[in-house]
Amino acid sequence: MLVKDYMLQHPIMIEPHKRLADARALLVENEIYYLPVVGDGKRFLGMITPPRLAIPPERMASLDVWEISNYLANLTVEKVMLKARDLPTIGPHATLEEASQLMIKTKVGGLAVLEGPVVLGLITDNHLLVELSNLLGAFEPGWRVTVRIKGKRGDLLRLIRAVTDRDWTIMALGNVRTPKKPDDWDVVLKVVGCTREELVDAIAQLDGQVLRDIRETASYAYVKS
Amino acid sequence: MRRSEDIANRPVVKVENLGIAYETSAGDVLAVRDVSFEIFRGEALGIVGESGCGKSTVAFGMVNYLGRNGKIAHGSISFQGQSLVGRSPEELRRLRGDQIAMVYQDPMTSLNPVLRIGKQMAEVLMTHRGMAKEEARERCVTMLRKVNMPDPELVLQKYPHQISGGQQQRVVIAMAMLNNPALLVMDEPTTALDVTVEATVLDLVDDLRREFDTAIMFISHNLGVIARVCDRVAVMYAGEVVEIASVHELFANPRHPYTQGLIRCVPRLGRSKASSVLYPIPGRVPSPDNQPAGCTFEPRCDYAHESCRAKRIPLREFQPNHRVRCLFAEEIDASQWTPSEALIPLAQASPDSEPILEVDSLKTYYRQASSSALSLIGLAKPRYLKAVDDVSFSLPKGITLGVVGESGCGKSTLIKTIIGLEELSGGKIEFMGVDLGGKVNKRDMATIRELQMVFQNPNATMNPSYPIGRQLERPLRRFKIVPPSEIRAEVVRLLRAVKLDEHYYDRLPNQLSGGEKQRVGIARAFAGRPDLVLCDEPVSALDVSVQAAVLNLLAEIQQQQNTTLLMIAHDLSVVRFFSDMIAVMYLGQIVEIGPAEAIYAPPYHPYTESLLAAVPIPDPTVEQAHVRLSGNVPSPLDPPSGCRFHTRCPRRHLLPDDGKLCTTTVPPWQEAGDGHRIFCHIPLDQLRAFEPAVKMSQE
Numbered sequence: 059m060l061v062k063d064y065m066l067q068h069p070i071m072i073e074p075h076k077r078l079a080d081a082r083a084l085l086v087e088n089e090i091y092y093l094p095v096v097g098d099g100k101r102f103l104g105m106i107t108p109p110r111l112a113i114p115p116e117r118m119a120s121l122d123v124w125e126i127s128n129y130l131a132n133l134t135v136e137k138v139m140l141k142a143r144d145l146p147t148i149g150p151h152a153t154l155e156e157a158s159q160l161m162i163k164t165k166v167g168g169l170a171v172l173e174g175p176v177v178l179g180l181i182t183d184n185h186l187l188v189e190l191s192n193l194l195g196a197f198e199p200g201w202r203v204t205v206r207i208k209g210k211r212g213d214l215l216r217l218i219r220a221v222t223d224r225d226w227t228i229m230a231l232g233n234v235r236t237p238k239k240p241d242d243w244d245v246v247l248k249v250v251g252c253t254r255e256e257l258v259d260a261i262a263q264l265d266g267q268v269l270r271d272i273r274e275t276a277s278y279a280y281v282k283s
Numbered sequence: 284m285r286r287s288e289d290i291a292n293r294p295v296v297k298v299e300n301l302g303i304a305y306e307t308s309a310g311d312v313l314a315v316r317d318v319s320f321e322i323f324r325g326e327a328l329g330i331v332g333e334s335g336c337g338k339s340t341v342a343f344g345m346v347n348y349l350g351r352n353g354k355i356a357h358g359s360i361s362f363q364g365q366s367l368v369g370r371s372p373e374e375l376r377r378l379r380g381d382q383i384a385m386v387y388q389d390p391m392t393s394l395n396p397v398l399r400i401g402k403q404m405a406e407v408l409m410t411h412r413g414m415a416k417e418e419a420r421e422r423c424v425t426m427l428r429k430v431n432m433p434d435p436e437l438v439l440q441k442y443p444h445q446i447s448g449g450q451q452q453r454v455v456i457a458m459a460m461l462n463n464p465a466l467l468v469m470d471e472p473t474t475a476l477d478v479t480v481e482a483t484v485l486d487l488v489d490d491l492r493r494e495f496d497t498a499i500m501f502i503s504h505n506l507g508v509i510a511r512v513c514d515r516v517a518v519m520y521a522g523e524v525v526e527i528a529s530v531h532e533l534f535a536n537p538r539h540p541y542t543q544g545l546i547r548c549v550p551r552l553g554r555s556k557a558s559s560v561l562y563p564i565p566g567r568v569p570s571p572d573n574q575p576a577g578c579t580f581e582p583r584c585d586y587a588h589e590s591c592r593a594k595r596i597p598l599r600e601f602q603p604n605h606r607v608r609c610l611f612a613e614e615i616d617a618s619q620w621t622p623s624e625a626l627i628p629l630a631q632a633s634p635d636s637e638p639i640l641e642v643d644s645l646k647t648y649y650r651q652a653s654s655s656a657l658s659l660i661g662l663a664k665p666r667y668l669k670a671v672d673d674v675s676f677s678l679p680k681g682i683t684l685g686v687v688g689e690s691g692c693g694k695s696t697l698i699k700t701i702i703g704l705e706e707l708s709g710g711k712i713e714f715m716g717v718d719l720g721g722k723v724n725k726r727d728m729a730t731i732r733e734l735q736m737v738f739q740n741p742n743a744t745m746n747p748s749y750p751i752g753r754q755l756e757r758p759l760r761r762f763k764i765v766p767p768s769e770i771r772a773e774v775v776r777l778l779r780a781v782k783l784d785e786h787y788y789d790r791l792p793n794q795l796s797g798g799e800k801q802r803v804g805i806a807r808a809f810a811g812r813p814d815l816v817l818c819d820e821p822v823s824a825l826d827v828s829v830q831a832a833v834l835n836l837l838a839e840i841q842q843q844q845n846t847t848l849l850m851i852a853h854d855l856s857v858v859r860f861f862s863d864m865i866a867v868m869y870l871g872q873i874v875e876i877g878p879a880e881a882i883y884a885p886p887y888h889p890y891t892e893s894l895l896a897a898v899p900i901p902d903p904t905v906e907q908a909h910v911r912l913s914g915n916v917p918s919p920l921d922p923p924s925g926c927r928f929h930t931r932c933p934r935r936h937l938l939p940d941d942g943k944l945c946t947t948t949v950p951p952w953q954e955a956g957d958g959h960r961i962f963c964h965i966p967l968d969q970l971r972a973f974e975p976a977v978k979m980s981q982e
Contacts, residue, residue, distance in 0.1 A: 067496035068295065068324060068382070068465035070363045084364045088293055099411040100381050100462075176412055178463065 061157050062150035064189055065171045065179035071096045074103055074136035081106045081135050092168040094177050095139045101175045102147065104139035105168075111138075147172045148181065158186050195230025195248030196275070201257055204271040205245045205264075206236060217245060217267060220260045226251040244270065293364075294321035295465050295498035296345070301358035303337075303344040305571075312572045313356060314340050315522045319598065322466070327492055327499040329513030329530070331506060331545070333826040334797075335568045337522040338502045342468045345500075346383055347375050363465060380411045384459035388471040390451035393458070394443040400454055401439030407461045426457040429494075430487055433914065448690075449480030453487070460491055467491075470502045477689040478853060479912045482897030485512050486911070504826065506549055507856070507899030510534060515604075518542045521569055521579035524598060528605040530903050538601055538612040540584045543620065548831035549901050550860035552977055555879060556838050561860070563832035567796055578609070586615055639715055639814055639847050640678040640701070646709035647671040647693070647700045651920060669919050670696040672871040673710070678864075680814070683841065683848040685862030685879070687855060687894065691916050693871040694851045698817040701849070702736050715814065732762040732811040737837075739820035741800035745792045751778075751803050752788035758810040777806040781836055798829030802836065809840055816841075818850040822857060834861055855898040859883055864958075867891045870927040871919050877959030883977075886970030888961050889934040895976035906978040926950045926964065934973075937965055 071094045072081050085093055085108060093106040113133075118126060146164040148157050150171050157169060161183060168182035191197065207213040214233065221228055230248040249257055254272065261269045303315040315337040322328045330338045343349055345360055345367065360367040363382070367375070379385070387393055395403050401420060404427075408419035420439070427435035430453040443451055452472060459467055469488070473481040489512055492499055503509050509516055510530055517527040518541065526539040537543045544564040551559070566583040575581055577592040584591070590610060598608045609615065648667040657663035671693045678684050686694045699705040701712055703723030712719040717730055738744045745754060755774045759765060765773045775785050781802040792800060801821065808816050821837065822830040838861065841848055852858045858865060859879055866876040867890060875888040882891060896910040912931045917923055923930050926945040935942030942964070950964045961970065 067463075068363070068498075070365075072365075080365075088364050098377060098381075099413060101413075174412070174414070 059154045059189070060150070061148055061152045061154065061171055061181055062178070064154060064185055065150070065181040066185065067179045069094060069177070069180040071100070071177065072106065072135055073097065074134065074139070076135050077131065078106075078111065078133040078135055078138055079130060082111050085111070092170075092180055092182060094170050094180065095135055096177055100177050102142050102170050102172055102177045103136070104141050105145055105170065106135060106139050107168075110140065145170070149173065150178055154186060154189060157181050158183075161186075193230065194232050194246055198229040198248050198250075198275070200229050200248045200250040200275060201252070201254060202271075202273050202275045203247050203249060203257065203261065203269060205247070205261055206268045206270050207243050207245055208266050209235075209241055209243050210266075213267065214243075214245065216264055217247075217261075220264055221247065221249055221257075224252065224256075224260060226257075248275070293323070294361075295324050295363060296500070297321040297359075297361040298341075298345070299359045299361075301341065301344065301360060302356040303340050303349065304354055304356035305349075306352040306354070307572070309572065311354075311356065313522065314353075314571045315344065317598070318358070318519075318522075318524050320517050320524060320527060322498040322500055324465070324498050325492055325496040326515065327488070327501050327513045329509035329516040330500065330502045330519055331504065331509050331516060332519035333504065333545075333568055333828060335570070336519040337571075338504075338519050339470050340522075341519070342385070342470050342500060342502055345468065346379055346385065347372070380407075381462060382464050383466045383468065384462065384464040385468045385470070386452075386455050386459050386472045388474050390448065390455045390475075391443060393455045394451060396443055398442075399439065400441055400443060400446070404439070404454070404458050404461065407458055411462055422461065423457070426461055427454070429460070429491070430454075430457045431483065432457070447480075449476050449484065452476060452480075452484055456484070456487065456491070460495065460497075463495060464497060466498045466500065468500045468502075471504070472501075473508060474503070474505070478855065478899075479689055479893060479897045481508070481899065483911055485899070488512050505899060506534075506545060506827070506901035510901050510903045511899050518545070521574060522571055523579060523608060524606075525580065525608040526606070527598075528607075532602075532605055534901065534903055536605075537617055538605070538607045538615060539580075539609050540586055540615060541580045543615070543617040544583075545827060546617070546901065547620075548828045550831075550834075550856045551902065552856045552859055552895075552898060552900050552905075553883060554860055556834075556860055559860075561831035561834055563835065564828035567798075567829075585620070586611055636680045636682075638677040639680040640849075641713040642677070642701070642710070643675050643713075644710035645671055645674045645697070645700065645707065645712060647696050647705050648708040666920060667708075669871050669922060671700060672919075672922070674868075674871075674873050675710075676866060676873065676876055678815075678847055678849065680847055681841075681845045682864055683850060683862045685858035685865045686849065686851045686868060687853070687858050687865065688868035689916055690853075691870075691919070692868040693919070694868050695819055696871075697868070698736070698819060698849060698851060702734055702817055728762065732758075732764075733814045735808040735811060735813040735816050737801075737804050737808045737816060737818040737821045740824055741797065741804045742792070744804060745800065747792050750789050750791055751795070754792075754803065755807055755810060758807060762811040764811055773810075777810055778803075780809070780840060781806045782832070796829070798825050798833060801825060801829075801833050805833070805837060805840065809844065809846070812844060813846060815847045815849065818848060820851055820853065823853060830857070837861075855894060856900070867894070870916060870922055872927060872962070874928065874962045875960065877955065878957055881955065881957060881959040885973040885975060886955050886961060886967055887973070887976075888928075888963050888970075889932050889965070890928050892973060892976050893933065898977075900977065908974055908976045910976065926962075934965060937969055 070084055070088055070090060072084060074095050081093055091107060094102060095104040095106060097103050121129060146160050146166060146169060148160055148169045148171055150173060168180060170177050171179040171181055205217060207217060227250050228247055229250055233243050233245040236242040236244050261267060299319050301315060301318040302313055304311040304313050318341055332338050344355060355368050404423040405419040408414040408422055423439060424435045427438060432438055432453050438446060473484050476484060501513055513530050515529050516533045517524045520541045526542045537546055547562045548564060550561055564583055577594055578596045581587045581591040596608050596610060598606050601607045601612045647670050649670060651666040651668055653663055655663055674697060688694050696705055700707055707720050752774050755777055756770050759770050759773055778787050783802055822833050825833060862879045865879050865882040866873045867888060869890050875891050893910045893912045896908045910933050914931050917930055925947045929935055929945035935945050938944055944964050950962050953961045953967050955961055955967055
């Protein structure tokens with residue numbers, strides 16, 4: 059899973075000489091949070107985010123209403139944007155894990171995806187959450203089961219075989235070390251092609267594997283023909 | 284099931300109530316009125332309509348390429364959330380380079396003929412991205428690979444004229460994609476290409492759209508092309524969008540009478556003139572300065588009502604995501620339509636009659652000049668371009684033989700040789716017992732009269748300064764068809780036969796539309812009551828509605844006069860509809876010949892299969908095999924040994940040793956019955972086992 063395949067291509071962008079009011083309109087009308095600022099040839103110059111639109115009251119305090127209008131009219135994007143040199147960016151061939159690591163480390167929610175100086179796209183925390191959902195099959199109808207297994211060699215394979223040997227289908231699979239019990243793993247499976255009872259029964263037959271949770275997602279109820 | 288972020292569902296382009304006007308001495312003329320649509324990322328919106336409907340004007344208007352007298356009169360165009368109207372030329376220039384790219388019909392208009400391809404491609408990256416030369420070059424090679432260009436490094440060294448038309452168009456598309464545009468405007472990008480090349484370019488457009496998430500505005504007059512590549516379609520008529528819907532909805536449930544008319548007048552693959560009728564749309568598109576006050580389509584509409592004339596009709600929502608500009612959209616059902624004039628399917632000709640034309644081992648070679656020293660002193664071995672090589676067929680009286688094949692396969696040379704415009708290099712042509720082998724100026728008047736031709740471009744075959752009547756009189760006088768005193772009456776009869784009235788007698792060619800000119804061309808060809816008429820792409824320059832009328836007319840006159848027709852067309856649906864027999868040509872040779880219905884179902888030659896898999900069909904529910912030909916047609920100067928198609932044949936591997944036999948031995952003619960013959964090494968049983976290239980939906 060590489061950034062280039064999951065980023066937003068052709069994000070809405072703005073040029074540095076545009077008025078800040080135009081940037082605000084773009085953010086509001088399109089309900090977006092990150093607005094890359096680009097120069098000629100889509101070169102990355104900076105980023106506008108909603109907090110950049112906040113003008114400190116003390117800057118306005120000494121201005122009368124006419125001066126405020128004038129001040130706002132002359133306020134361009136380049137004067138308030140976060141400069142490119144201060145922003146973390148990522149390349150299109152980085153993995154999604156690298157992108158999320160970078161976001162966590164730099165405490166930002168969105169990264170411009172650059173190829174050289176040119177903006178190719180944008181990847182945000184929202185994209186990562188959407189892909190986490192996709193990864194766990196959130197939008198696939200089926201049985202979502204969480205099984206706790208020991209981290210022993212072959213345990214995961216036994217679980218998968220318990221499903222596939224019965225000609226049921228695994229639509230999604232994710233596993234993670236159990237919080238506070240790092241020797242165990244929680245495996246989340248999205249299974250279709252069986253009834254709830256059949257699935258519970260199949261997992262119960264696996265030694266050392268514990269069914270932690272089972273629920274129906276996206277209106278899935280398998281009816282045996 | 285995948286879910287994407289909401290932003291993906293915002294339009295890249297949103298056009299609202301767009302009006303584009305041209306300033307003329309008589310005031311502003313609105314060429315485009317109240318056009319509204321949006322295109323989302325990764326989506327292809329097709330824009331379809333006859334010539335003069337404003338399709339290209341909308342595309343040009345979006346990037347303000349309207350020329351000095353063109354202007355946006357009203358409405359808005361929003362691109363990536365920002366307005367394009369009122370931007371400075373400099374801003375638009377930058378935007379065009381960075382985020383909007385255009386691909387036009389003729390690739391040579393976008394390529395600089397005096398610069399090598401590598402230089403002009405790299406320039407895009409060096410100018411817009413400030414990339415270093417070497418890096419830009421590498422990027423160009425990568426992009427050329429993405430557009431499936433064979434040997435991209437070599438192509439970069441070449442000048443545009445040194446590569447084929449299909450390759451030129453790929454270069455233009457690659458150039459357009461170099462800057463990763465958010466919007467790609469394609470104006471008839473495949474119209475000038477062969478059907479096989481067109482199919483690969485359309486596949487490419489589809490791939491690029493998915494990979495780069497580019498929004499595509501795809502303009503075409505060809506409903507088949509639109510059905511293949513687009514997600515949604517906007518039908519334009521007289522400067523307005525009259526219907527907009529998803530491609531499946533539009534073809535399955537067209538609601539505007541114009542959309543229904545367009546779909547009815549296109550021949551469907553698999554239909555013949557004996558089983559179906561093409562219904563042309565009567566009348567023509569009104570000019571922008573002379574539009575009706577009410578519905579613009581009302582003068583041509585079968586359902587027109589008093590209320591249609593009262594006021595302009597708004598584009599309204601018929602169903603979610605299906606908008607239509609018609610007051611009676613709910614009541615108009617395409618399946619209940621009855622034609623206003625009775626058109627009945629024509630009888631299928633029977634091929635049992637006596638042959639009128641017999642062609643035996645026909646060869647037309649062009650001697651190639653060489654600049655070598657040996658040739659200067661006359662010692663070099665002469666080289667010949669074998670445009671037609673060993674072609675034999677027999678044409679029974681009253682039959683229509685359709686000839687299909689890619690450009691350069693020799694189909695035009697074949698009919699030019701028969702009519703005498705090219706000299707025969709070998710073989711024999713016998714027409715009604717007369718040998719046509721000699722020079723054309725030695726032919727007697729009767730033979731010339733019996734053998735006439737309809738040309739592709741009616742403009743080029745008419746004297747612009749002679750009135751129509753005079754042009755039609757000429758063959759009558761020359762062939763002494765009627766006594767001089769009856770010539771005028773005969774011209775009027777001919778005009779009526781091609782559905783033109785007497786007023787056309789004194790008109791000049793420039794006062795006629797394209798379809799009317801082609802009717803005059805047909806009248807002139809049939810003036811001498813010939814026995815054989817050779818038609819070289821008679822309808823390919825015409826709009827689909829006019830094409831239907833001209834095809835009906837040709838068929839009608841043919842049946843009245845029991846004329847034999849030999850017709851070349853690149854559109855396989857037209858050929859299938861119109862012909863009783865079909866010959867498929869490849870590199871100067873016929874590779875398959877037989878009754879039309881037999882050619883369109885297995886067993887067929889692998890080349891025919893590729894042509895059928897490539898033909899764009901105006902029905903998104905039709906499934907086509909994905910058989911694509913790689914490479915170009917080899918040079919007829921040095922045709923491949925054995926089977927000439929072996930260098931591109933996708934089925935060669937069916938034979939032992941990966942088809943080694945095909946490379947060494949000339950294939951045999953295999954008889955598939957009923958006069959259907961296939962020039963291929965693959966046994967008939969295997970050819971029969973091919974999956975049909977086109978699976979039509981059940982009706």
